[in-house]
Amino acid sequence: xxxxxxxxxxxxxxxxxxxxxSARAAESTKRFANELFEGAVAQADSNDRxxxxxxxNWRLERMAEIxxxxxxxxxxxxxxxxxPLKVVLDEAIELAKRFSTExxxxxxxxxxxxxxxxxxxx
Numbered sequence: 001x002x003x004x005x006x007x008x009x010x011x012x013x014x015x016x017x018x019x020x021x022s023a024r025a026a027e028s029t030k031r032f033a034n035e036l037f038e039g040a041v042a043q044a045d046s047n048d049r050x051x052x053x054x055x056x057n058w059r060l061e062r063m064a065e066i067x068x069x070x071x072x073x074x075x076x077x078x079x080x081x082x083x084p085l086k087v088v089l090d091e092a093i094e095l096a097k098r099f100s101t102e103x104x105x106x107x108x109x110x111x112x113x114x115x116x117x118x119x120x121x122x
Contacts, residue, residue: 001037002069040076047075054114066100074112078119
């Protein structure tokens with residue numbers, strides 16, 4: 001859903017409805033996934049600014065859309081406390097390994113580790 005939103009910036013409810021028409025999940029899973037998606041979208045601008053600050057000499061526009069979505073999701077989770085830090089980082093890296101390029105996992109690990117430290121200080 002975050003990938004689709006990042007590409008088209010469509011209405012959140014339309015994306016959710018379209019996604020769940022083809023994906024199967026328990027209602028509790030759907031609610032949790034929608035909560036994460038909606039939260040990540042709501043914080044996208046501030047989370048994007050944080051990523052730009054932390055990824056020196058690298059503009060957000062140069063990142064693959066899937067990597068931007070992973071960052072948005074992970075930073076939302078870090079800010080909201082939906083999961084422990086280690087779990088958030090591990091899951092983000094696993095998503096990058098599965099859905100992005102070989103170079104994405106180490107890059108995202110560095111950015112998200114810096115984000116976690118930055119948010120911890122705030």
